[in-house]
Amino acid sequence: MTDVSSPIDTRWFYALVIAGICLNATGLFTPILEPDGALYACIAKTMAQTGDFVNLYAVGRDWLDKPHFPFWVTAVSYLIFGVNTFAYKFPALLFFLGGVIYTYHFVRLSYSWLTAQVASLILLTAFHGVLSNSDVRAEPYLTLLVIGPVYHFYRVFLGARFYHIVLGAFLTGCALMTKGLFVLVPIGAGLVLHWMLTNNWRELLKLRWYVAVVLSFVFTMPEIYCLYKQFDLHPEKVVFDNTNVSGIRFFFWDSQFGRFFNTGPIKGAGDKFFFVHTLLWAFLPWSLPLYIGVGNVVRSIVKRIEVPEYISLGSGLATFLMFSLSGFQLPHYLNIVFPFYAVIAAQFLVRLKPTALRRWTIAQTVIGVLLVVLIVGVLVVVQPARQGIALSLSMLIAVATFVFFRNTTLLSLVGRMVGAMLLLACMLNLFLYPTFMNYEAGLAAARYVNEQPQRAKRITALYGPSTFGESSWSYEFYVDGPTQYVRDDSVLQQLAGQRSVQVFTTNIYADSLQSRGFDVSPVAVFPYFHISQLTGDFLNYKTRTSTLKPYVLVDVRK
Incomplete structure (x- = not known):
């Protein structure tokens, strides 16, 4: 055996x-x-x-x-x-x-x-x-x-x-x-x-x-x-x-x-x-x-x-x-x-015999090719930044893989799969996810705040009376200044007592603050999508806008 x-x-x-x-x-x-x-x-x-x-x-x-x-x-x-x-x-x-x-x-x-x-x-x-x-x-x-x-x-x-x-x-x-x-x-x-x-x-x-x-x-x-x-x-x-x-x-x-x-x-x-x-x-x-x-x-x-x-x-x-x-x-x-x-x-x-190994090499190659076709198709649909470089790199890895692993040996089988996964990982992590991360609203908002000296060191209230999650955690991690989670209006009133406080929240929550007597001044809007649950409409650059919901950075006064 x-x-x-x-x-x-x-x-x-x-x-x-x-x-x-x-x-x-x-x-x-x-x-x-x-x-x-x-x-x-x-x-x-x-x-x-x-x-x-x-x-x-x-x-x-x-x-x-x-x-x-x-x-x-x-x-x-x-x-x-x-x-x-x-x-x-x-x-x-x-x-x-x-x-x-x-x-x-x-x-x-x-x-x-x-x-x-x-x-x-x-x-x-x-x-x-x-x-x-x-x-x-x-x-x-x-x-x-x-x-x-x-x-x-x-x-x-x-x-x-x-x-x-x-x-x-x-x-x-x-x-x-x-x-x-x-x-x-x-x-x-x-x-x-x-x-x-x-x-x-x-x-x-x-x-x-x-x-x-x-x-x-x-x-x-x-x-x-x-x-x-x-x-x-x-x-x-x-x-x-x-x-x-x-x-x-x-x-x-x-x-x-x-x-x-x-x-x-x-x-x-x-x-x-x-x-x-x-x-x-x-x-x-x-x-x-x-x-x-x-x-x-x-x-x-x-x-x-x-x-x-x-x-x-x-x-x-x-x-x-x-x-x-x-x-x-x-x-x-x-x-x-x-x-x-x-x-x-x-x-x-x-343990495969030579004849079976040839068949499995072909079968695994088909799987590898399908993965490559799929990821290239996704690149075309998503239209990431530097798409030309992504497609060129895909072609380079694919050609190099088949040049180095032309035979039907176990080395060629394994080498082709390594090449296919190298191509897949590069496209995902170097081109696709960097594009998707533009819609991680907390990350985008934190970068915006960090780049402005008058805001970078101010406390940010992460407002969510019903729930937290989604983009509040990425904002907390990437922002340079302090943050505080706020669940009710009384805490927000204390924070906004002396001067305005910058608040990061959803557009719906921001509107609710205005309806309850707070003075809300818009600063910036950041489109959001739940990136860990990708959909066809989001991947398609033509329909992506319809899948987004807004997060906002606002200044709030009593």
Whole structure:
């Protein structure tokens, strides 16, 4: 069942790895996408500016949703590089690349050098992984913090020294402090399945694994302490419209099981088949090898044919089923097990016979060409700035890809997919998203204010009596001056008592202020669109105007 093919030439492999790193790095300087990315960036900004690494605050209030670890890392990055886009995204990219390295070494424990090379390149180029390195949330961090513990624990199972238990437990603790209790499923499910299918079930009785569990929760104690100090010690705080809210209970139950059963304070709409079709586009251009690879491993289990390891299947399928049954689902959830999916897809491709490999090279090339045609079509429809340069660069990458990878070998198959994803990432992050960001109203308004000395240092009231979000968070992050969230007229009256206060809000809210007796002087209008939910009408430059709604910067007096 193992492959005996020769590895990819080292020079080609490193060239493709560099291309993979570059295509993921194209999003480092693209402005932070609303709403979640901008919200998380603001939380870390507050942490860095106040020096308070215990309490999490958002929209001027105590915030209880995600654990602390990514905010700690981002705040430290701000202290090093300053509060900017690069500092927010760079540590996430480093964690993702660390996950690629761990994936490579994990594969080498059971498979050939070639399989490790292909798996690394698949992980570097899976579409939603690339997307998440631009729209940064918790997933790039978890790419390392899930595959890392699995690697160390598997090393222990294979006979490595005890310090791998400590390293695995430390990374597990960091994963718990990033996403919560359910990260134990992708970390542990694959190992348990491997032990059961290889007749090593007695591993479940060994003390070392219980030590690993205890150590993992010991390393989670900083999170528990912060939650206890911010919430459990203060039952009077109003969180989710309630008092007596326990941060520790939320961490262990409501944030995980509450979302799974849709009984917690944060609810969603679950669809049992959501990730079946989501994974088809999220893991492009490797979804078909993944699905067939999973089928091959399952068939081997049914036929009792031994495979090198079952961890990838166990972790990948268990997490897939867990999220599919959950009442709260988002496309990026499965990114955390992309390393295991990369292993399964790579194992399938590496074991192809020459005739099948030629067919798969053609099939994957068709997928790559369709992606290129799609992105070029989008460029024509969107009409971004520097469109000529974008089309010329697309042509250059496409031609170079087919010149260098003309054959029907595995190297050519992988090289063509790397080229297609390089083209896709460059077009998205260097041309399309910079155009879309013109309609992130908070970013545009913050730049406008920063460029005017008489406004740059003034406080801005972010006014939203019903809700905040959308562009208020990007404004808070990018503006140089102070901001204050205002929910009712009495606070706004105090701010506007001595002199006018500049207010950033929607056009509707601004009109409502005027109707309630405030003196409102328009300063500037900024068109807004929810960029993370693109539509055909917005993409089309001819109909884009009809999809926009106005945000305004106004001066308000009593």
